[in-house]
Amino acid sequence: DTAVSQTPKYLVTQMGNDKSIKCEQNLGHDTMYWYKQDSKKFLKIMFSYNNKELIINETVPNRFSPKSPDKAHLNLHINSLELGDSAVYFCASSVQTRGPGLFPDTQYFGPGTRLTVL
Amino acid sequence: QKEVEQNSGPLSVPEGAIASLNCTYSDRVSQSFFWYRQYSGKSPELIMSIYSNGDKEDGRFTAQLNKASQYVSLLIRDSQPSDSATYLCAVKRAFGNEKLTFGTGTRLTIIP
Numbered sequence: 497d498t499a500v501s502q503t504p505k506y507l508v509t510q511m512g513n514d515k516s517i518k519c520e521q522n523l524g525h526d527t528m529y530w531y532k533q534d535s536k537k538f539l540k541i542m543f544s545y546n547n548k549e550l551i552i553n554e555t556v557p558n559r560f561s562p563k564s565p566d567k568a569h570l571n572l573h574i575n576s577l578e579l580g581d582s583a584v585y586f587c588a589s590s591v592q593t594r595g596p597g598l599f600p601d602t603q604y605f606g607p608g609t610r611l612t613v614l
Numbered sequence: 615q616k617e618v619e620q621n622s623g624p625l626s627v628p629e630g631a632i633a634s635l636n637c638t639y640s641d642r643v644s645q646s647f648f649w650y651r652q653y654s655g656k657s658p659e660l661i662m663s664i665y666s667n668g669d670k671e672d673g674r675f676t677a678q679l680n681k682a683s684q685y686v687s688l689l690i691r692d693s694q695p696s697d698s699a700t701y702l703c704a705v706k707r708a709f710g711n712e713k714l715t716f717g718t719g720t721r722l723t724i725i726p
Contacts, residue, residue, distance in 0.1 A: 537700060539658065539716040552713050586657055601646055603714060605657040
């Protein structure tokens with residue numbers, strides 16, 4: 497299946513732990529994103545990478561560190577987890593160039609990772 | 615003032631009627647406008663994009679954009695129970711590597 501996939505789907509952990517979320521897309525896109533959706537359903541951009549280069553870095557605590565080993569993968573590592581980090585984290589991807597079957601500017605979202613910090 | 619504002623609802627519409635969802639944005643240089651649908655516990659799914667003033671129709675959905683008024687709306691004709699979801703308005707300053715700014719969403723319920 498062509499899609500944006502994330503692992504794990506659920507993550508329950510204790511305060512102070514370090515955890516990672518992985519994202520992969522096989523849509524041939526060149527840009528990937530991390531979003532955080534809080535309990536009030538507000539969806540906010542955190543980071544964006546284009547061809548492995550960081551292009552958007554919103555005001556996010558430096559406990560959050562994204563990493564893009566290649567343009568199909570974007571991971572998010574979170575150090576010293578806090579209660580306020582509990583949220584659903586969505587990965588998304590898009591393409592910036594036009595071409596057959598490619599729709600620039602459209603972001604496709606992964607299924608989300610529900611992080612609960614206890 | 616929030617960058618993208620939507621009425622959080624809930625908006626209740628009888629089945630078969632027209633559902634009207636509204637969104638205003640504060641950044642005058644915004645160029646790209648999107649409507650995403652999000653079912654409970656699921657990820658956002660793009661249903662419409664619009665870039666020019668006027669109306670854009672796709673099946674039962676019509677997006678309307680008025681850049682002078684900084685207003686974008688989504689009409690859903692012949693509403694179905696399956697349309698019950700949260701609708702997120704999203705705005706982008708330009709094409710390319712600009713961030714997508716979302717509103718808080720409007721929860722729509724279609725009453726059978």
